[in-house]
Amino acid sequence: MTAPTGAQLTGAHLAGAPSTGTQLAGAMPTPVDPMRSRPFRVLAHHQDTDDTVTLRLEPADGVPLRFEAGQYTMLGALGIGEVPISISGDPHAPQLLQHTIRDVGGVTHALVHARPGALLDVRGPYGAGWSALDGAGGDVVLVAGGIGLAPLRPALLDVIAHRERFGRVVVLYGTRSPADVLFTGELEAWRAADVEVAVTVDYGPPGYAGRVGLVTALIPRAGFDPGRTLALVCGPEVMMRFAAAALVARGVAADRVRLSMERNMKCGVGLCGHCQLRELFICVDGPVLTYARIESLMQVRQL
Ligand SMILES: Cc1cc2nc3c(=O)[nH]c(=O)nc-3n(C[C@H](O)[C@H](O)[C@H](O)COP(=O)(O)OP(=O)(O)OC[C@H]3O[C@@H](n4cnc5c(N)ncnc54)[C@H](O)[C@@H]3O)c2cc1C
Numbered sequence: 001m002t003a004p005t006g007a008q009l010t011g012a013h014l015a016g017a018p019s020t021g022t023q024l025a026g027a028m029p030t031p032v033d034p035m036r037s038r039p040f041r042v043l044a045h046h047q048d049t050d051d052t053v054t055l056r057l058e059p060a061d062g063v064p065l066r067f068e069a070g071q072y073t074m075l076g077a078l079g080i081g082e083v084p085i086s087i088s089g090d091p092h093a094p095q096l097l098q099h100t101i102r103d104v105g106g107v108t109h110a111l112v113h114a115r116p117g118a119l120l121d122v123r124g125p126y127g128a129g130w131s132a133l134d135g136a137g138g139d140v141v142l143v144a145g146g147i148g149l150a151p152l153r154p155a156l157l158d159v160i161a162h163r164e165r166f167g168r169v170v171v172l173y174g175t176r177s178p179a180d181v182l183f184t185g186e187l188e189a190w191r192a193a194d195v196e197v198a199v200t201v202d203y204g205p206p207g208y209a210g211r212v213g214l215v216t217a218l219i220p221r222a223g224f225d226p227g228r229t230l231a232l233v234c235g236p237e238v239m240m241r242f243a244a245a246a247l248v249a250r251g252v253a254a255d256r257v258r259l260s261m262e263r264n265m266k267c268g269v270g271l272c273g274h275c276q277l278r279e280l281f282i283c284v285d286g287p288v289l290t291y292a293r294i295e296s297l298m299q300v301r302q303l
């Protein structure tokens, strides 16, 4: 197993990590403990769909958690455990920490049932983000599958905050059924900000007038210029593989296609090896990686 370098524990990966104390001018900087967690209080609980909830959290110590779009935290339910969850909030409004969580197992079940007033443990933020502003001067396409829209939301809000610097901004979003569409209250606001939003579902009930089919099928005809496009993709790994291949087939360079990878994570800081994918530690080298870098590794099973 490749040992993580010290450099992996510094810089952008720890951007926004909580400071451990007051730093006086001229004094030695206080080392940051990347494993330290902080209590956050649930302020609001919003049931997005049958199995998915968005929590808004405030720091109990009042210090906001600054983050880059695409980063995640290790979010813990006291006495149950902690899991990696991407931040779904607005990077320009870090006063409230927002997470959108699908109930799939023990820890996520406890998290989606956390009610206002409850305290949750938060470590981070961790990992490499989308850096969506790299797409300024050209088009941006965001391709989301299911809960993958949550980690992409901060990148979209980042782009909208600098809308005049981009050409066409396109969101292609596929999910299981109309009842599983996330952030329904925001889609119109995104369109009003000059974002083209196309939603497709795997299964439409009788009479459903929207698009039915895979999100990858939208890529060949979507309105972006592949030669000047940055593509951000998040969803189940198989969906990301097909979406990235379709983007490259359309003419987007593989190093301009960014994917958010999921692997089992324990430490989040490059120490335990749970997330290792050949030479990469997804927790610190990712989760956002270019397709050019990850394509040959996407078939490797996780530990
Ligand atoms: C960087 C990163 C960001 C993530 N962001 C989000 C997010 O924004 N919202 C969200 O709901 N989830 C997110 N996840 C997935 C989340 O971490 C897992 O769903 C969680 O760890 C499951 O833990 P559990 O104890 O609830 O379930 P477990 O009992 O551990 O697992 C229950 C079931 O879920 C499956 N599972 C476990 N981990 C994953 C995974 N990573 N992906 C897919 N299936 C899994 C298991 O195979 C099992 O079938 C993210 C994961 C990573 C690595």
Ligand code: FES
Binding pocket: 264, 265, 266, 267, 268, 269, 270, 271, 272, 273, 274, 275, 276, 281, 282, 283, 284
């Ligand atoms: S090395 Fe521990 S989660 Fe990545």
